[in-house]
Amino acid sequence: MAAPQIHELPSAEGLTEAPASSPMAKVWRAMWGNKTAFVGLVVLSVLVILSIFAPLIAPYPINQQVGQPFSPPSAHHLLGLDDAGYDVFSLLLYGMRISLLVGFSATVIASVLGTLIGVVAGYRGGVIDNLLMRLTDYFLVIPLLPLMIVVADLWGATLFHIIAVIGLLSWTMTAIVIRAQVRSLREYMFIRRARATGASHTRIIVQHILPQVMPLVVANTVLNISYAVFTETALAFLGIGDPSQVSLGTMIEFGFQRGAITDGAWWAIVPPGLLVTIIVLACSLIGRGIETTFNPRLSLAHLSMRRPRLIPGPGASQNSRAGGANGTSA
Amino acid sequence: MRSKSDYILRRIAAAVGTLFVAVSMNFLLFRILPGSAAVSMARVPGAGPGLREALTREFGLNHPLYVQYVLYLWQLVHLNLAVSFYYHQPVLGLLISDLGNTIPLVLLGTVFSVIFGVLTGVVGAWLRGSVFEHLSVVPALAFYATPVQWLGLMLILLFGSVLPTSGRSDPFLFNPSFMQESLSVLNHLILPSLTLGLVLYGQYTLIVRSAMLETLCEDYVLTAKAVGYTKPRILRAYALRNGILPVISVIALSAGFIVGGAILVETVFNYPGVGLAVYNAILNRDYPMLQGAFLILTVSVVLCNLVADLIYFRLDPRIT
Secondary structure: OOOHHHHHOOOOOHHHOOOOOOHHHHHHHHHHHOHHHHHHHHHHHHHHHHHHOHHHHOOOOOOOOOOOOOOOOOOOOOOOEOOOOOEHHHHHHHHHHHHHHHHHHHHHHHHHHHHHHHHHHHHHOHHHHHHHHHHHHHHHHOOHHHHHHHHHHHHOOOHHHHHHHHHHHOOHHHHHHHHHHHHHHOOOHHHHHHHHOOOOHHHHHHHHHHHHHHHHHHHHHHHHHHHHHHHHHHHHHOOOOOOOOOOHHHHHHHHHHOOOOOOOOHHHOHHHHHHHHHHHHHHHHHHHHHHHHHOHHHOOHHHOOOOOOOOOOHHHHHHHHHHHHHHHHO | OOOHHHHHHHHHHHHHHHHHHHHHHHHHHHHHOOOOHHHHHOOOOOOOHHHHHHHHHHOOOOOOHHHHHHHHHHHHHOOOOOEOOOOOOEHHHHHHHHHHHHHHHHHHHHHHHHHHHHHHHHHHHHOOOOHHHHHHHHHHHHHHHOOHHHHHHHHHHHHOOOOOOOOOOOOOOOOOOHHHHHHHHHHHHHHHHHHHHHHHHHHHHHHHHHHHHHHHOOHHHHHHHHHOOOHHHHHHHHHHHHHHHHHHHHHHHOHHHHHHHHHHHHHHOOOOOHHHHHHHHHHHOOHHHHHHHHHHHHHHHHHHHHHHHHHHHHHOOOOO
């Protein structure tokens, strides 16, 4: 693994000098180049398009009985009818809409918050870093689902509150990853030069640090989407969902509560769960593809819900990260 | 260079600190959030201002917030977690008997997932590039992505006719012997713990696999190969131990996730543990119960993390 000094040599490749092509361009290339990431991207895009155009595609309205409850799948009703005689295929399209809306919006909140905390902690260091990392440690240890249950239940389970709760409580991983990256970036030559020439901190962060951490932010964001979609179904299943909205989570809940299992109406309960699995898988594949491109050593480790605190201290892990990045460009 | 006892003390101090923050937050959440317990309690239909005032005084809500906080801590030190609105019994007693049901479920699920995860992970790394690698990674990814509650429902659909799907034991056993009762309890544990095990094992597979891949690239493994040790010996004596090490910290870090999974699994299988208590507390608007369950879950997770930290420290001399 590269020793830290190596990055200060003028000949060292990769991140030492301000890079030739922007990191975000690399993200796109990573997605096109990596087979699994590409598959994930295609699947996710198709699902997003389907849910955007749900009102045009859905064959039946979702607030109206269109046949005998629990009718099995037929030519008229591709996935049969649910307990109230609603068309499952139409519900699925609309449900995916809400689930993805929750997933994407909560992720935006989590990513912005996580990046902000990570950049500030990593760049400022000292007391602020210490305080922010204590906070992060705390949220890393606390069981998040029970916490979300308590907050959402007390606050009132509207769609907006659920988005806010998931978003505000799941920024931890992003913050940790970004902080580690920023801390190592801070010592690179081009940042030091920028500081020496009198660039302000804001300028350094916006111009030099943010573009460099963007790939990691994107990778974490995509992984966060899967986490948020997952959590929405869990909350909905426990009765903490907006009763006025159909989501994939509430579909699973209804299937459970209203006897789809005992009636053997598998078509009312298999599709929503399968769709959640596909969304989560697609996001995992994309996130994993981006991360492995930027750090081949990471391989599959990031797929854990929470990253293991691997053996070496922060200094060592930064080197391995930087070493990996250099490895790709060499 | 820090000493060993110093490290242990720091870990314990950190755990105590986290617990303190958790307890304080537990207090604040239920006082500050809109629609908090006390307000909704006084919202009985047809209640006059008198009831509200009586309730407020009875629960000590007329005191300023910091006095309430001290009172709360004081009661907590005496292990008083208040009385359930719904069951009219002390929350702690109810939750402890629930915890007695949850622990076997979680243990069984975790043990299954760790054994299965380590096995498939090692196979995936060792037979890299063969069909077996895909056979190990693809199911791991799929189960990892599956919603817990849905997987439980799928297992009920598949095995519901052969295995019990609800409750802790068969309530219709007539005057059962100890053997019969235990068998019934075990039988009822199969599907819930299998569900939990299946959703958990995927991440262990992936982590063991990547840790093993990394270990197999280390110089000492290369040296062992050059010396001419057989493959199984290298695996057993050199790679496995280092490859499995991260699993311990991952189990600890996923303790929060395991708890979340347990809530869902217990709800699906109507299994009377702390998770089902959470679910019922939400249904019944039983805030003392919800608060108590949240506290118990948090304390367990923090303690698990502490224990894992200490085990890890014992196993890996490199940590300081």
